Amino acid sequence: MNNMPKQILIVDDSESIREVLAFSITNAGYEVLVACDGLDALKYFDGRTIDLLLTDYHMPNLNGLELILRVRQLEAYRFMPILVLTTESQLKIMKEAREGGATGWLTKPFNTEKLLQTLRKVIR
Numbered sequence: 589m590n591n592m593p594k595q596i597l598i599v600d601d602s603e604s605i606r607e608v609l610a611f612s613i614t615n616a617g618y619e620v621l622v623a624c625d626g627l628d629a630l631k632y633f634d635g636r637t638i639d640l641l642l643t644d645y646h647m648p649n650l651n652g653l654e655l656i657l658r659v660r661q662l663e664a665y666r667f668m669p670i671l672v673l674t675t676e677s678q679l680k681i682m683k684e685a686r687e688g689g690a691t692g693w694l695t696k697p698f699n700t701e702k703l704l705q706t707l708r709k710v711i712r
Contacts, residue, residue: 594639594711597621599629599655600673601647605696609642612700613707626650626658633662639711641670642694645681653688660689669710673698 596618598609603624610620621638623629627649632638641659645652652672659665672685672693682693691710694703 593617593619595619595621595637596640596642596707596711597623597629597632597638598642599623599626599647599652600644601625602644605644605673609703612703613642616704616707618707626652626655629655630658633659633665635664638665638668640707641665641668642707643670643672645672645674645685653684656685656688656690669712671706671710 596613598606598613598620600606600609601624606622610622614620621632623632625647626643629643643652643655650658656670659670669691670689672690673696674681674693675696677695685693692706694706
């Protein structure tokens with residue numbers, strides 16, 4: 589039985605959102621990695637195990653969609669669950685993210701319970 593905590597990478601350009609997410613997710617027993625945009629997040633995709641990518645959509649340098657497309661090209665992370673955080677219930681963005689390889693999304697502001705339920709659902 590593997591009892592290693594699951595690693596979750598949080599990518600958001602808002603420090604307050606990163607902190608709230610990291611706090612809730614760490615409290616739920618997960619390990620958390622944090623990046624401030626897509627470019628910053630890429631440094632973590634170095635072969636280590638990442639069990640879930642939770643990324644914002646609108647970010648400088650490399651946005652959520654660009655990050656997803658980049659990550660999906662990496663063999664090791666092809667099947668890693670990816671959730672997109674978005675403030676919009678904009679179908680267009682969700683459709684783009686889904687086509688780019690996202691597993692699902694969460695709308696901001698998020699409710700912690702719902703966030704954790706969704707994480708548990710998609711993490712293998």
